[in-house]
Amino acid sequence: MKPVNKALFPSIVEKFQFDGQFVGLLPYGSGHINDTYSVIFQMDEHINRYILQRINTDVFCNPVELMENVVGVTRYLHSAITKAGGDPKRETLNLIPTVDGSYYYVDEQGGYWRAYLFIENTVTLQRARNKADFYESARSFGRFQLLLADYPAETLHETIPLFHNTPNRILQFQEALQADKKGRADKVRKEIDFVLEREEFTHVLVDLQAQGKLPLRVTHNDTKLNNVLIDAGTGLGICVIDLDTVMPGLSLNDFGDSIRFGASTAAEDEPDLSKVNFDLDLFEAYTQGYLEVAGKVLTDAEIDNLPVGAKMLTLECGIRFLTDYLAGDIYFKTAHPNQNLDRARTQFKLVQDMEEKWDAMFDIVKKHRNK
């Protein structure tokens, strides 16, 4: 993506139905993909804040279909939350229309912009401060799954084809390895072997899906802890955000992606692997929260395979980071040259640790099912 041309900001901001007098705009958050800003408006004594985002069209090649998914899902959630007696302005994203009544605006560089109500008094966490945070995020993603259980998944566009198809991620990895564009492969033989030794495992979930043993659902596909807004006062999970990857998919991918990010004792890019461990207590907190809320809509086969989902998504993410390292850091935003390698190594350390704690993971699922 070309950097955002800041001179275009005034012309972008005026295209949305924001309320009040424009006060200012600042870069916001720490996502890896989109360019996110908070925009401040003043109306009498009130401050109105909004999120303004440029969609990363290198990653999302069809932003129009992406926005159709976001509009469909947020509308549905809005009405489901209202019916359940919740607050739809806080518990789901609310798109701000453009002055033309569309939900996105294309700038003169071809950048796609959209805006949301800013959900105030919330925090996004890069790491769980305690078990309760992670439990809360589980309840939020569980609620997302529950509320969307009857949404017709097949009407959603696949915003990134084969996004969580792990065998396909292995193919992309092998291509990057073959090309070895930056001559980095020799430095990472150990990590390459780690991936290749687990090639067979990568087929487990896609095979179950192909055999009709796992249902296709509306899934979020990027269920990191930092994609849930947590109430700053009460600590309760409030709203699932970052809906770009909402697609038809497997619930196990959503469960697994949460675990790989949140049940680690260290940051995703921690260079000191002695600090990186898979924390069974955090795994239990998430499993409990997720099953308490989504358990009633999940099938036995889904619940049986939760640990497989956790290991699969951790391995897959490690493969993606290593692939990007080999390809020269072209996909994930990086702040230093080894960051993707550091990220890949943390994921592989977690996979190894899960393999050692494999039986305990199944025992935890058993303890919290059918409650």
Ligand code: ADP
């Ligand atoms: P990315 O795909 O780049 O991760 P996100 O959609 O997750 O982009 O947004 C980046 C960050 O912006 C989030 O981590 C969160 O801190 C903040 N954010 C996004 N939407 C909202 C919102 N509606 N209200 C408040 N904060 C938000």
Ligand code: GN1
């Ligand atoms: C990206 O957008 P963000 O930072 O929430 C990525 C996820 C990865 C994650 C790793 C569209 O998520 O798939 O798991 O980084 N999103 C996309 O941190 O590729």
Ligand code: MG
């Ligand atoms: Mg995000």
